[in-house]
Amino acid sequence: MSAPDNAPSPQLFFETINAFQKSAALKAAVDLNLFAAIGDAPATATEIAERCQCPLRGIRILADNLTILGFLTKADGHYSLTPSSAVFLLPQSPAYMGGAVKFLLAPGLTEAFSDLASTIRLGRLHTTEHGTTAPDHPAWVEFARAMGPMMVPTSQGAAALLTLDDSRDTRVLDISSSHGAYGIAVVLKNPRTHLVALDWEAVLAVTEENARAAGIANRFSKIVGDAFTVDLGSGYDVVLVPNFLHHFNLEDCTRFLKRVHAALRPGGKVLIVEFVPNDDRVTPPPAAGFSLVMLGTTPEGDAYTFAEYERMLAEAGFKEATLHPLPPTMQSAVVAVA
Numbered sequence: 001m002s003a004p005d006n007a008p009s010p011q012l013f014f015e016t017i018n019a020f021q022k023s024a025a026l027k028a029a030v031d032l033n034l035f036a037a038i039g040d041a042p043a044t045a046t047e048i049a050e051r052c053q054c055p056l057r058g059i060r061i062l063a064d065n066l067t068i069l070g071f072l073t074k075a076d077g078h079y080s081l082t083p084s085s086a087v088f089l090l091p092q093s094p095a096y097m098g099g100a101v102k103f104l105l106a107p108g109l110t111e112a113f114s115d116l117a118s119t120i121r122l123g124r125l126h127t128t129e130h131g132t133t134a135p136d137h138p139a140w141v142e143f144a145r146a147m148g149p150m151m152v153p154t155s156q157g158a159a160a161l162l163t164l165d166d167s168r169d170t171r172v173l174d175i176s177s178s179h180g181a182y183g184i185a186v187v188l189k190n191p192r193t194h195l196v197a198l199d200w201e202a203v204l205a206v207t208e209e210n211a212r213a214a215g216i217a218n219r220f221s222k223i224v225g226d227a228f229t230v231d232l233g234s235g236y237d238v239v240l241v242p243n244f245l246h247h248f249n250l251e252d253c254t255r256f257l258k259r260v261h262a263a264l265r266p267g268g269k270v271l272i273v274e275f276v277p278n279d280d281r282v283t284p285p286p287a288a289g290f291s292l293v294m295l296g297t298t299p300e301g302d303a304y305t306f307a308e309y310e311r312m313l314a315e316a317g318f319k320e321a322t323l324h325p326l327p328p329t330m331q332s333a334v335v336a337v338a
């Protein structure tokens, strides 16, 4: 006789309280280069241990655990990569995400979650005053180096939403350019477009490196400094605002969007990329869950709904706000006209 679906179970408690062990196992596999050690041919624990130059016991237990988690499959004592692991966890893959481990599990970030109760009770971060919104926060250089490959599908989806006039020279401003993936994707699609990238100085060095590698160095310039106060310039055809607004409160986002409106030419577009939960704020889980990241790492950030973006954009002077999910990613674009 099987238990009814709603029978009390401690399973969720154990899965959640031990979730840090899943992160630790995946981080160990990336650190030990275990996915590359398997590659495209099934391998035994002994073979993997030899290739990783580790004692057998740890590799066998780790490989079994990664199989339980769904990163590997196991048949007849041989481990293989799943299609997703081959795409995202083999270092030679263009979509390799192993580098993101450095940012996502950086001590500063995990520490921010070490006493969430205090953060909630105090109504401010328990570790630092400004969290990741501090000027020149060093985590953003790590982010720019580590997260670029993860942003490629989202940036291409976002670029596909924009049609730029190819009968004249056009200009795009990328706010919080970081790795540069968003601005570069637009410029690569539009041969007469010039990219202006804005971020902190040390981060812009990474943007510039990536712009050069993408072959657009001659259509690239920078604005260094605080996006809330630095001169943004004017007459842009498009302003990209990817993953920036969620760090701030609604009033500051609206104030910022007014600046963006003033920087666009009439009829120009703002394209925001964000985690956009439904009005219930609990679905879809990946987008809705992002607000916890902002609770842990910023003083006032949040994941805003489309209705909230519509209000902020209208107040800032924009019209025709539309929402565009960017599958297969968990993010959406909000586009509006100046």
Ligand SMILES: Nc1ncnc2c1ncn2[C@@H]1O[C@H](CSCC[C@H]([NH3+])C(=O)O)[C@@H](O)[C@H]1O
Pocket (backbone or CB within 6 Å): 133, 140, 143, 144, 147, 151, 175, 176, 177, 178, 179, 182, 198, 199, 200, 203, 225, 226, 227, 228, 241, 242, 243, 244, 273
């Ligand atoms: N006040 C600020 N002025 C300029 N850049 C900022 C500011 N606050 C945060 N940033 C940058 O905003 C970025 C946030 S992460 C988002 C990066 C990129 N747009 C993406 O979608 O992947 C980081 O690169 C920070 O350095």
